[in-house]
Amino acid sequence: MTDDVISRILSHAGTAVGDREYGAAGQQDVADRHALRRVEGLSTELEDVTEVEYRQLRLERVVLAGIWLGGSTAEAENSLRELAALAETAGSIVCGGVLQKRMKPDPSTYLGSGKAAELAEIVRDAGADTVVCDVELAPSQRRALEDIVKVKVIDRTALILDIFAQHAKSREGKAQVELAQLDYLLPRLRGWGESMSRQAGGRVAGGAGIGSRGPGETKIELDRRRIRTRMAKLRRQIDAMKPARDTKRSTRRRGAIPSVAIAGYTNAGKSSLLNRLTSAGVLVENALFATLDPTVRGARTEDGRQYTLTDTVGFVRFLPHQLVEAFRSTLEEVGGADVLVHVVDGSHPEPEGQISAVREVLSDVEHASEIPEIVVFNKSDIADPVALERARLREKGSIAVSARTGEGMAELRARIEELLPRPDVDVNVLLPYSRGDLLSRIHDRGTVRELEHTADGTRVHAMVRGDLAAELEQFAID
Known part of the structure; x- marks a missing residue:
């Protein structure tokens, strides 16, 4: 039965990188990303595993390995299949896999000894370079499995970190990804033979100087210290970027501009939805984790009120805790929003699993649970109507849309407009013609009920927010 499952999964090859649609602003992003894709044929097969230090990943031809711990075959x-899509997004070719049904993972090799030997044969026959396991492996499990299959073994966490490293663009995004990678790498440093007894004191120890004299350090101890030093530097850099981000957010807050955060599972269509709502032209690619840096765009309601839409990083099941911690600053955009648009892939065979995975991550974001949520099932044009309706019944008040065709977008805009905070202060003012800036802000952030141009200025009756009402008080009339 497991062979049938593997065959069905591999029949979906190419699903992670398929047809793309993007605006002019995203074309260069796509070209740059594809120019850096990894190529087939750069073998990383190990002749002697014991001579290899843990190094940066280089994936080409991969074999998947997973354990079926219970539940249905579909789960x-x-x-x-998701692991295969992750591997494809990282730029590799999935050429086989094994799925073992057992009560719990083997504590020494993850797979049982027999299945591990079978995996070694598949790797050898397929000419694979890497084995990818569908969980986060313990360092000892990874080493033991490498000794059997004789090629590089990585786990789901390392694969996701590698994709993030490929897709990060901004200075802050790159620093966050590097911090997460080092946090993952630190307990997995390896050393064998002479590398474990390489002693050196004083300045010889990598130029470390003071603090390294005496008996000296082994090479692995030196590596660990360097990693900790680099992690501390990255944390300081990320903290130093926070004031600029807070200033931008407080500027929007000070102007009383409501905000809407778009969150959801990776590849659910969040960026496509942002483009459809605002004509933003941001990068859209049918791949996992295409968006890592938050994008903020402006929009208006039907009655003219201004608000912002923020596209955030996508989530995935078993998202590495290192990434959640590193990207906590990015997730602050969700915690500070007035409305949360939770995007779900309506065509996915298990949308409920996506919803629970996203909510699990959001539960760690301060104030996120207090924000009004709109569950949006995207890709309704290709979803199974029966499965989509069943999922919508579980999520009361959800909306089915298609960012590609525009179906359901009018209903979504109306729901966003309904949940956005409304101006609640009634003002009646006479603005001099020299204060056109105030009239513009009333149009942008309030609701104009009456407007009349007179010889003395512009008479305006409107509903505005409290901070703007305070500025208008000096122009109030009866």
């Missing part, structure tokens, strides 16, 4: 199939 096991979906999990391994």
